[in-house]
Amino acid sequence: MDIRFSGFGGQGIIKCGLITGKALSLFDGKNATLTQSIGPEARGSACSSQLVISSDRVLYPYIVAPEVLVCMSQESYERYEPDLRDGGLLLVDEDLVRNAKPRGKTKMYSIPATRIAEELGNKIVMNLVMLGFFTAITEVVSTGAMKKALPGLVPSRSLELNEEAFDRGYEFGREALAGSEKSEEALV
Amino acid sequence: MAKPRLLQGNRAIALGALDAGCDFFAGYPITPSTEIAEILAAELPKRDGRFIQMEDEIASLGAVIGASIAGSKAMTATSGPGFSLMQENLGYAYMTEIPCVLVNVMRGGPSTGLPTLPAQGDVMQARWGTHGDHQAIVLCPSGVLECYEITVRAFNLSEKYRMPVIVLADEVVAHMREVVTLPDEIEVFDREVPDVPYEWYKPYDEDPSGVAPLAAFGTGYRFHITGLTHDRKGFSTAKPEEIEECIRRITDKVEKHRRDIIEVERYYLKDADVAVIAYGITARSALAAVRQARDEGYRAGMVKLKTIWPFPDKLLSKAAEKTPVFVVPELNTGQVVLRVARLVLCADEVVPINRFDGQLITPEAILDVIKGHAKKRRAPRKKPGKAKKKATKK
Numbered sequence: 001m002d003i004r005f006s007g008f009g010g011q012g013i014i015k016c017g018l019i020t021g022k023a024l025s026l027f028d029g030k031n032a033t034l035t036q037s038i039g040p041e042a043r044g045s046a047c048s049s050q051l052v053i054s055s056d057r058v059l060y061p062y063i064v065a066p067e068v069l070v071c072m073s074q075e076s077y078e079r080y081e082p083d084l085r086d087g088g089l090l091l092v093d094e095d096l097v098r099n100a101k102p103r104g105k106t107k108m109y110s111i112p113a114t115r116i117a118e119e120l121g122n123k124i125v126m127n128l129v130m131l132g133f134f135t136a137i138t139e140v141v142s143t144g145a146m147k148k149a150l151p152g153l154v155p156s157r158s159l160e161l162n163e164e165a166f167d168r169g170y171e172f173g174r175e176a177l178a179g180s181e182k183s184e185e186a187l188v
Numbered sequence: 189m190a191k192p193r194l195l196q197g198n199r200a201i202a203l204g205a206l207d208a209g210c211d212f213f214a215g216y217p218i219t220p221s222t223e224i225a226e227i228l229a230a231e232l233p234k235r236d237g238r239f240i241q242m243e244d245e246i247a248s249l250g251a252v253i254g255a256s257i258a259g260s261k262a263m264t265a266t267s268g269p270g271f272s273l274m275q276e277n278l279g280y281a282y283m284t285e286i287p288c289v290l291v292n293v294m295r296g297g298p299s300t301g302l303p304t305l306p307a308q309g310d311v312m313q314a315r316w317g318t319h320g321d322h323q324a325i326v327l328c329p330s331g332v333l334e335c336y337e338i339t340v341r342a343f344n345l346s347e348k349y350r351m352p353v354i355v356l357a358d359e360v361v362a363h364m365r366e367v368v369t370l371p372d373e374i375e376v377f378d379r380e381v382p383d384v385p386y387e388w389y390k391p392y393d394e395d396p397s398g399v400a401p402l403a404a405f406g407t408g409y410r411f412h413i414t415g416l417t418h419d420r421k422g423f424s425t426a427k428p429e430e431i432e433e434c435i436r437r438i439t440d441k442v443e444k445h446r447r448d449i450i451e452v453e454r455y456y457l458k459d460a461d462v463a464v465i466a467y468g469i470t471a472r473s474a475l476a477a478v479r480q481a482r483d484e485g486y487r488a489g490m491v492k493l494k495t496i497w498p499f500p501d502k503l504l505s506k507a508a509e510k511t512p513v514f515v516v517p518e519l520n521t522g523q524v525v526l527r528v529a530r531l532v533l534c535a536d537e538v539v540p541i542n543r544f545d546g547q548l549i550t551p552e553a554i555l556d557v558i559k560g561h562a563k564k565r566r567a568p569r570k571k572p573g574k575a576k577k578k579a580t581k582k
Contacts, residue, residue: 026193031366034365036363037305059475059476059551060472060548
C-alpha cells in the first residue's frame with residue numbers, strides 16, 4: 001500500500017510519515033519504507049513524504065499512484081491529486097485546500113485540522129490532528145501503534161498536547177465515517 | 189539482541205562511523221548529507237570525540253587528514269560540490285597514505301545542480317577526480333542497513349590499507365528510512381602502529397602486507413610527510429626507482445587485495461540470459477525487476493555492486509562467457525556501463541538504461557528491457573557461439 005502526505009515545508013509533513021512509518025513497522029508488524037521529497041528551500045516550498053507499506057521487504061521506495069493522499073496545501077492538492085489511484089482516499093485540510101472534490105471512485109474526507117489545532121492552543125499540532133483523522137478514516141494503522149510511536153518523535157514537553165490533537169482528529173474522523181455511511185444508506 | 193529501529197540512511201552512516209571507532213569529524217554541512225554532520229556534532233563530544241565545522245570542504249578534508257595523522261579515525265561527509273573541492277586533499281591522502289573516510293551523498297550535478305534530488309553522476313569522479321595515478325576504494329550502499337555496514341567497512345579498509353575510502357551514497361538511500369536491526373557485534377580493524385625503535389622507523393617501508401605501519405604524531409616517532417613523490421623515509425625523491433616504488437605501493441595495495449576489497453551480491457546468475465548490473469538505489473529497482481522477470485518465466489540475473497572501485501572485472505568477464513546480454517541502469521548518462529562494456533567483450537549486447545531528471549529508474553523500466561532481451565524459460569536457450577567464447581578467453 002502506498003501513502004503520500006503532502007503540504008508545505010514547516011507543517012510537519014515529514015513527521016506525519018515518520019510517525020506512521022514507525023507505528024506500522026515497529027508496532028504493527030509491517031514493513032514500511034519512507035522517502036521524502038522537498039524543495040531546496042527550508043520552509044514554505046512543496047513538501048511530501050511517501051510511505052510504502054508491505055508485508056515483505058520493500059525494494060522500490062518511490063510511489064507512483066498512491067491509495068491514500070493527504071493534502072495540507074492547495075499546491076500539493078493540485079500537484080498530487082491527479083496521481084491518486086482510482087478508488088483511493090483523499091484527505092484534505094478543508095481550510096487550506098479550496099475546491100477539492102472526489103473524482104471517479106475516489107473518496108474524499110475533509111477536516112479543518114489547522115483550525116482544530118488552533119482551538120487546542122497551538123496550530124503546530126495540526127499535523128497530529130490530521131494523523132488522528134488519517135488513522136480513523138484509513139484504518140491502515142492501529143491507534144495504539146500511533147500513540148506508541150509518538151515519544152521520541154514529538155518533544156516530550158508537548159507529548160500530551162500532541163496526543164490530544166491526535167484524539168481530536170481521530171474523533172472527527174470517526175464521526176465523518178459514521179456520517180458518510182448514513183448518507184450512503186439514505187441514498188439506498 | 190539489538191532491537192529493530194526505524195533509521196534514516198544518513199543516521200545509519202553516522203552510527204556506523206561511531207561503532208567503527210570514528211572519533212573525529214570535520215565538515216561543511218551540505219544537502220543531502222547534512223544529517224551525518226548534525227548527528228556526529230551531537231554524538232562525538234559525548235564520546236570524547238571532536239567535531240569541527242570548517243569554513244569549507246577544502247579545509248574539512250585537510251582537518252580530517254591532520255586528525256588521522258595524529259592517530260584519530262577521522263571522517264567527513266559531503267555532496268557533489270563539496271566532493272569537487274576535496275579532490276586536491278584526497279590526492280594528498282592517497283599519496284601520503286593517510287587513512288580517512290569520505291562520504292559523498294550524491295545529488296544531481298554538475299555544480300550546485302539538484303540539492304534535494306537523486307543522481308549517480310559521481311561514479312567516475314570518485315575514481316578519477318583527483319589527478320595522477322592512484323587506486324581508489326569506493327563503496328556503495330543501497331539500503332539503510334548497508335549504510336551502516338558499508339561505513340564500518342570503509343573505516344576498516346581505510347585503516348587496513350592506509351588510504352582514504354569513499355562511501356558513495358545517493359540522496360534516496362541517505363534520506364530513506366527503513367526498519368533495521370543493527371548487528372550486536374562488528375569487526376573493527378585498527379591501523380598497524382610501529383614497534384621498532386624510534387630511529388629505525390620508516391613510514392613508507394617495504395612490508396610483506398604492502399602497507400607500512402603508521403605512527404601517530406606525538407607518540408615519539410618523527411617522520412616527514414609530503415605530497416611530493418617520496419622515498420621510504422617520506423622525503424621527496426626524483427630517483428626513477430624510488431618514484432616507481434612509490435606509485436607501485438599506492439596502486440598495488442589495492443590491486444593485490446581485490447578479493448578482500450570487492451564485495452558484490454549475485455542473484456540468479458547461473459542460467460541468466462540477461463544480467464542487470466546495478467548499484468545504490470538503482471539496485472533496488474533492478475532486484476524488483478529481476479524477481480518479477482523470474483516470476484514471469486524469464487531468465488534474468490543480477491549483480492549488485494557494493495564495491496564499485498576496484499571494479500569486479502573478473503566476475504563480469506567470467507559472467508559474460510555464459511550470459512549474452514548485460515543491462516546497466518544508472519542515474520547518469522552512462523558511467524559504469526562503459527566499464528561493463530569493456531569487460532564483457534564476448535557478450536552480444538550491453539544495454540544502458542539512463543535517467544538524469546532527478547527521478548528514479550522504475551522496476552518496470554528495467555523489466556521492459558529484460559523482457560525485450562531474455563527468452564522465456566520454455567523456449568530453448570540459445571548458446572553463445574563456442575568460437576567466440578574461446579577467442580576472448582585468456
